[in-house]
Amino acid sequence: MRAQVAFGGLAGILAMCVAGAAHARTDGTAHIIPPAALVVGAFDNSATPVSRLDAKSQVDQGFDLIRQGQQARAVKLFDKVIADADRQLAGDARPRLCAQTGAGAALLDPAVCDAHFGKGYALIDMGRGDLAEAELRAATRMAPGNAHFANEYAELFKARRAWAESYAEFAHAWSIVDKSPTGPDAKVAARALRGMGFTKGQMGQYDEAAKLLNQSLQYDPASEIARAELGNIARREAIGS
Known part of the structure; x- marks a missing residue:
């Protein structure tokens, strides 16, 4: 049974995170992420991809599964994206950012942040708000310019009073x-x-x-x-x- 968290409606979340294969930005525009690297060089956006996993496609499928009520299967897809990022960055102590630029940071495909967010949302649906907190926090911290993520993270604390x-x-x-x-x-x-x-x-x-x-x-x-x-x-x- 869903925990009492007012997450603003799944339709709205899917519209921001999935529709048109676009990732929401706080300026309201859509930044299309092509199937490419999961992780790229911190200073060179033309760096050779270190992973060919189509993270965005995996995340899109995950949100489709949430919409169908198959949260556990969605979590598995989100975990696949998250695990691939962790594997590629094993031993890398730099902070991780889902961004185009960031001095001293390991830059991730925005789909990685969407995966953390989607996993958190699915876990809330599964009644595991205790596990969801870490995922929503990760999404918010790795995408510090995403106001939508921050609002959703705030809702978790609101539900806990x-x-x-x-x-x-x-x-x-x-x-x-x-x-x-x-x-x-x-x-x-x-x-x-x-x-x-x-x-x-x-x-x-x-x-x-x-x-x-x-x-x-x-x-x-x-x-x-x-x-x-x-x-x-x-x-x-x-x-x-």
Whole structure:
């Protein structure tokens, strides 16, 4: 049975991680990753690939399996991608980044981060939130510019009522997301602000919570979630709880 984690809907996640074989970026554009190296040289993007595993194809199949309710099979495909990266980087102490550039880092195909994220999502579906945390953390840390990943990681802490940790991850998502209210990432920004507002409300910081929730409505004016939470905060303030 799915743990109580509001992961924003599988359809939305699949749209960001799978549709068009594209990997979401915080500027809202799609960066198409061709079947190529899983790991490339840290400073030379023309380096000879050290692996010919089609990581993106494996990840796409994994998300298809999640959509079909076959989470355990999806985990096996995601593990294949993760294990290949680990094998290629055995003994390499450099930090790992799913990015095009990064001085001093081992650069990974973005599909590797998607594999960690997908594995975490599948494990949540399987009721293994304890194991999912490490995967979602890995995806977030290896793709530090991906606000969508940060929002999802924050949701895990929110489900555990770990308000400070949840707020910190939502705040990280807000710090890196494109902040144009009419931009393609507007709903990702709104979600980060809603999460920050919700956690502030749970910590009894009602004025700050209301401010953040109202701000989120600038990015997603139709959000019933934000309006409902504003109502909850108003009631709590009225009764002094």
